[in-house]
Amino acid sequence: MTTKTKPEAARLPLNTILNGDCIELMRSLPEASVDLIFADPPYNLQLRGDLHRPDNSKVDAVDDAWDQFGSFAAYDRFTRDWLAAARRILKPDGAIWVIGSYHNVFRLGAELQNQGFWILNDVVWRKSNPMPNFRGKRLTNAHETLIWASKGEGAKYTFNYEALKALNEGVQMRSDWVLPICTGHERLKNKDGDKAHPTQKPEALLHRVLVATTKPGDVVLDPFFGTGTTGAVAKMLGRDFIGIEREAAYREVAEARLAKVRKFDKSALEVTQSKRAEPRVPFGQLVERGMLRPGEMLVGPGGKAAKVRADGTLIADDIKGSIHQVGAALEGAPSCNGWTYWHYRRDGKNVPIDVLRQQIRAEMS
Amino acid sequence: MTTKTKPEAARLPLNTILNGDCIELMRSLPEASVDLIFADPPYNLQLRGDLHRPDNSKVDAVDDAWDQFGSFAAYDRFTRDWLAAARRILKPDGAIWVIGSYHNVFRLGAELQNQGFWILNDVVWRKSNPMPNFRGKRLTNAHETLIWASKGEGAKYTFNYEALKALNEGVQMRSDWVLPICTGHERLKNKDGDKAHPTQKPEALLHRVLVATTKPGDVVLDPFFGTGTTGAVAKMLGRDFIGIEREAAYREVAEARLAKVRKFDKSALEVTQSKRAEPRVPFGQLVERGMLRPGEMLVGPGGKAAKVRADGTLIADDIKGSIHQVGAALEGAPSCNGWTYWHYRRDGKNVPIDVLRQQIRAEMS
């Protein structure tokens, strides 16, 4: 158990599995209190006891299409209710992931949009070892779809771009992820030796989701906890979790699983940071500190020149302004990173002024 | 023009491009008369401001009037109407394909289901060369989604299982297709040399769709014909097509294109052959898959050590980076193959991490 001092965290049942219906339980939690929701909702309409066709006297006589629509209406109500409950407890800068197959994911995605969630990406989990289509009547169903959404248009969200780029050998992570399905030792068994859960997700999938879109210490809620993959990976990665599961058999397996999980060592959880996280250094400091002198000339890559002024602005002909503004104006570009654009001369060589910024940053740390 | 003896075909405007609104025109066609519908409707992208690449060049956005809808409700009405019109003219044993991105595909899929279509597969077009995410704010949007549906539960449909298996080097075709986007000579230009259509689809994609789900002589209708990729591939493959397009500029380009197409052109087929290369395995996958734990130590041949982090980077003292970068830095070398340099300990022995990469490659093949 983690000790929390934040007020909202004090009211949250962190790192536990709640027993019951996820809609009711989410309604009982404080609003705007969790950072991320990961949801793997059921989609088999027949197995869900709480899904009923609407009480419509004409149903008996109608064709398959209407029957489907009736079932879909019930599924849509269920989706609307749990998503609304999830939305309430999500922080304004939080995010949600849902996963589904073609049976339900279109309804999930449409309802996400209807409720104002803002889709950031749809992600394809491409299974490296899917079950073949034995009858040869369709394509091998070799993927599932995840949807990642923020709370609304313009809302902030966490995305560890550099960490994911590192995970992908230095190139941007794409929206299609190749990962094997959950088999072997990772696949949990019950006492009879049968698989404990029909759709256990691989830890690798949750690892990528949580590394990508949460920070250490974030609260991750999973309303369809199952055997607790979300909780297990959250614990490993130093995130707090809240699980909701109404089937006792799944809760038992998940509890046993979670007890065995160990958190990774703290320094291993630090992840490659973006340059945006570095402290801001005003260009004027380089002048104040005497690294550059007022009157000194800077040159751009194309040979364009500008003069440093005492207040940390540049002047080139009649163009005055910041290093960025003058660079952009000279290039006719919408923007310009003055730190990499401008160079000063030392020992007959052109050195980017960014070197000086790095010196200052090194002193600061 | 093909001579048809079937009665319904006699009333169909085969191998022509109809000028006008697709909803009205589909309503004017005889019911239950076409075998396949391929539809690439507007995506309703909802782009806000301009987007520039890091080199300051401006991205040519899809800002055409035909992609603008006032609200999800307006888009849903449009979708409902054209899908209903399409459904009416589809034969009972016919099928429909739609393509979209996360902006619209969830609404498309949900409405297909609402109208009684029976989804057979969702298919992911994995782009081998997508446009990157220039600002590093999300995952690279590297795929689009197609939905393949029959007219209803239990309805018959055409699926050429063996042909697709042959296209896929003898193994079952999966639901994820790797194909490049439409560029180069295939990308049609207008008189000014600009692209004739902002979203032209590759012929290889239509080739696979038509080979998979139509027979020679089938009638294929495309209500959003654009520059006529569907018609061109249908003609090559000996299928009849009906195109509907309301923009005169697109119709003109499509007419010229179709006039040049000859039946049984194999060029599209060649494009579908994927290049066989040793798949690249990011080191991060070893961490995600639990083969190595964050916090675990790796050792180099000279005994130098580094710690694995959750994002697949290493840290040794204050040196952080990829397995290759950290290896090179510790050795003072310009480069280093981290796969052979680094070893992990198992059963008292040092094992090169390349062994783990080989395991993953074995799974993938």
Added chain:
DNA sequence: ATATAGGCTGAATCCGTTG
């Protein structure tokens, strides 16, 4: 003629902080 370098482009819901 062949290799290399540089330029250009693609269905994109693409910034965050300070004043």
Added chain:
DNA sequence: GCAACGGATTCAGCCTATA
């Protein structure tokens, strides 16, 4: 809340120009 502004951000493939 809005405006100003600092400054961070790209991959694959094809085409053209140069060596």
